[in-house]
Amino acid sequence: MTETTGPLLRVEGLVKHFPVKKGMILQRTAGVVRAVDGVSFELRRGETLALVGESGCGKSTTGRLVLRLIEATEGRVELAGEDVRALDTGALRRLRRKMQIIFQDPFASLNPRLTVGEILAEPLRLHRIVEPAELTERVHELLRVVGLAPYHAQRYPHEFSGGQRQRIGVARALSTQPDLIVCDEPVSALDVSIQAQVVNLLQDLQAQFGLSYIFIAHDLAVVKHISDRVAVMYLGRIVELACKDQLYADPRHPYTQALMAAIPRPEPGAAGTRQVLEGDVPSPLSPPSGCTFHPRCAFAKDRCRSEVPSYRRMADGRFVACHFAEDIPKAEAAVDPEGADEPRYRRRLAVLQAARPQEPQPA
Template structure:
């Protein structure tokens, strides 16, 4: 079970045993023949004001976890407590009003803004639906939001296609901010941007976090970005959490063989340093029939018999570092 990393901090979001199994339909009658176990029994906690990152390779269930928390896809089972209230137990209309507090920024700024709406409409709709600002003050508020993300007031009536990728992502951020949320889920929020723009947007996210006391769940496959922005990092593999720790502990002493392999793949900008790269053999197994026991055992260089049969539980290495591996004492 998850331990509270720091007793002085207040948990904002607690995810317990979250499962997201997508049915696979087959045959003439469209019966459910199997399930893709995209997220399988994931539990973690995010504390107020921190940034928790989820890392892992494509298809490990990072984004699915984010969407399941927001109920953008209905999760199969589990519970998600936000400030003590279970989001998954809420009715649709209760959930709609909760959405004010939980916002999301998507990966692709070209796809996440409605091409038929101007900036004023995109942001104004958010303000109107949650009734945050009275109608006559909305335009002012939109201009204020734009200035927070470094856009000019005269750009308010433009359409998404008139902006660059970085600018669009800023609009996405402004839209999320418009709701005055407590938690923002950044789903690969900078992956689609150029490296120079990535840094700008990351710094913007950081300064907004300070200004508005935001909490981030940051989903990324880019370890460099994760290192820059996170307080804590959670590593996922094939729908399971394999390791979760504060940033320093994770990057300095990764415990799980998968985490070690991931970190060894980060290029070091120093030619004199000889880097030992751990190369993983084979492909990620299918999430339809994931391996028994530890899901990583098919590719783990250290796997023993026990790994093939017994699912490792998340255990404490120390108070802020948990790992799910039989080989870590």
């Protein structure tokens, strides 16, 4: 890897169509699911780009296409200048060292019959990253890096809690010293207090090792804390891609606005005023004409029903796929941004936080 300028990852016009077969013996193709339908973005070194959207929007498929865990139908993926889709098996395996993935379900993604030490040693051995004599030492180091202890190497995945298992998944992804990690809903299966631990860990590791993340999630509040830029997906396309601050201050695509409004907020009484998006996500087998969001969009006009909006750059630098992005009224904030919290709550929290560092942390 010689190229250090320019983006780490470039994705251009990525398309994945899954054929739908009918019939048990004489199969014929009955249609195609347009899971990913022309996705383009860039990822800089040390940056976190979030892909958000509801189930079926193609965010996980995009993550897997980037790693070539599934083959794309069309489009180009470049990692540090190398064309990922053109590589043969051997070259791809070598490149995989540089791109890793963390899965949503820490229960399903760790082999239950291997000890944690064996799980972490496997990629080290496969990619010949360390000398066999140094394997144990390196495994222990990885465990320490993710906040576990060396003695955990002897244990099996089922002996760990969900949060700890996700730490093991993170350690495994780190073991090959990657440049890019695709985090596929890494905290969705965890309790809130544990979720915060893992989000903080991912941020620390990024600062320490200069990692780039593609952070796939459906929770816009979590995404706000970890990402630099956010791409909102709907039915296989990016509808809005912007810097975090731009996107959250003033979402321009009506779908982004609806997604933000739908999040239940931990403030009693905040729910009353918001606009609820009607209907379901349409089937990707037969997406609506024109803008695929138009049947659910409060601002849809005739043009939206007939003409697919182009994915274009707005004056403020963000990308959006909406004919009327400039004219959509600003979404009303359901809650005032700062200090809705009661002083009593703040005061107590301060007491807790002051007490925190004095307590020794269990491993």
